[in-house]
Amino acid sequence: MTGRHVLMTTDAVGGVWQYSTDLARELARGGYQVSLAVFGPAPDEAQRRCAAGIDGVRLLETGLPLDWMCDGADVVTQAAQSLALLADACGADIIHCNSPALAGAADFPVPVVAVAHGCIATWWQAAKNEPLDPAYRWHGEMMRRGLLAADVVVAPSASFAATLQSTYRLPQMPLVVHNGRPPTASGMGGRRSLDAALTIGRMWDPVKNGALLDAVAGMIDLRFLAAGPLCSPHGEEITFAHIQALGQVPGPDLNELLALHPIAVSAARFEPFGLAVLEAASAGCALVLSDIATFRELWDGAARFADPDDAEGFAAAITRVHGDPALRQQLGAAAQARAARYTPAATADAVMALYRTLRPDREAAA
CATH class of the missing domain: 3.40.50.2000 (Glycogen Phosphorylase B;)
Structure with missing residues (x-):
């Protein structure tokens, strides 16, 4: 057992739920304790049963808003500050943030891994082929700050990593860790x-x-x-x-x-x-x-x-x-x-390797 505690943000709206529960299961098998902090709408009963069935994983229904469903920056900033307090209160060693807009909006007590699964700006360009509506520019600004502030930035494909770097003028390409799903x-x-x-x-x-x-x-x-x-x-x-x-x-x-x-x-x-x-x-x-x-x-x-x-x-x-x-x-x-290349186990192996680069002293002592 490594004794590491990961506070992972998730939401019950779409694919991030699958990603986070699959990854949390594999991290728990690897000796990590995982707290899944739900942002946005509450999970349904089937999702609660899913999380409850994963040994070593605790579901936290925060009631905090999901960034891309918000109308402005202030409420997202408050949510980020609440996440920082939650990390301190639950004794987390790492924040695995699946909403990168949060990552630059608070002073976090532990390292932050920001994983970008999508965002309003890149979606808008693909959906409408026009510049982002000024009403949503606040989100693009928060995304850029979060991607720059995180200790590690991850994208699920090299293609999307390149899109993120171009869209947000990042000095470095995000690291690529492919997503995975259990074999059907x-x-x-x-x-x-x-x-x-x-x-x-x-x-x-x-x-x-x-x-x-x-x-x-x-x-x-x-x-x-x-x-x-x-x-x-x-x-x-x-x-x-x-x-x-x-x-x-x-x-x-x-x-x-x-x-x-x-x-x-x-x-x-x-x-x-x-x-x-x-x-x-x-x-x-x-x-x-x-x-x-x-x-x-x-x-x-x-x-x-x-x-x-x-x-x-x-x-x-x-x-x-x-x-x-x-x-x-x-x-x-x-x-x-x-x-067969894209499994939760493969994703978790890559993610755990990233975690170890953040706090090698604590990892070695565990």
Whole structure:
């Protein structure tokens, strides 16, 4: 046992919850004590049960706001100051901050590892292809201060690390630690194939390119399913004319669906990593992905690619994979093999190595 205590911020809204609980489980196995501090909306009962089932991990429902859901800097600064007090009160040795906007807004008593999973400025550019709305510039300023103030800055892909450095004029490139997900157990069985395409994610989010996928669904002779919320916490929503929307699908049900090996499709215009694609790959689904830098970095050689502005190109790629069972099986096997690189254990090994660079004296004495 190292005796190290990590205070890790999380939220119950999206992929950060998966990342933080998977990582916390592996850190606990590595001898770390982990306190998960929830910012933003409270976790639901299933999420509470998930956290309660991880030995060595304590869930702290702080009631503090989530930075990207706030209207201004003052409330985020107060949340950062509360995080600093919490770190002192719980005896944390390291703050693992999954909301980098907090990292420069308080005087923290211990080293801070800031992990950027996304941000308003980079999302805005991808979604709208225009400068950030002045109403949100405060968040961009807080992100830059946080990224500069943190002891270590981490991005989940080299592509997003480069985007962060350019967007926030950072003197150094963030370190790259790929995200991971546990292997999808149901994907290890037979090669049954569902006669459908499937996309997974926040359907309301314009960077997920749902409108283009709906057009694609109208071009192909194949059922097209979408798993994920249609409405955002801020009220944005999407409706489909051709896609069959499944809404938010519980994890076990999604695993069962992936075990049938639909063709997994993402036309995202921007993706810091893409946990949903990883889950589909882990299950052995053939991948048809947008030709963006992140997906090339992670899946080149294990997927088919199409331009995220080219609905006909996506339709042709999906039709090609669907019409060739041997190709579909080959792509599914390649995706599953590639997915084996991206596990929570691999992520945790890299993160623990970073932790040791922060306080080597205490690590050696433990």
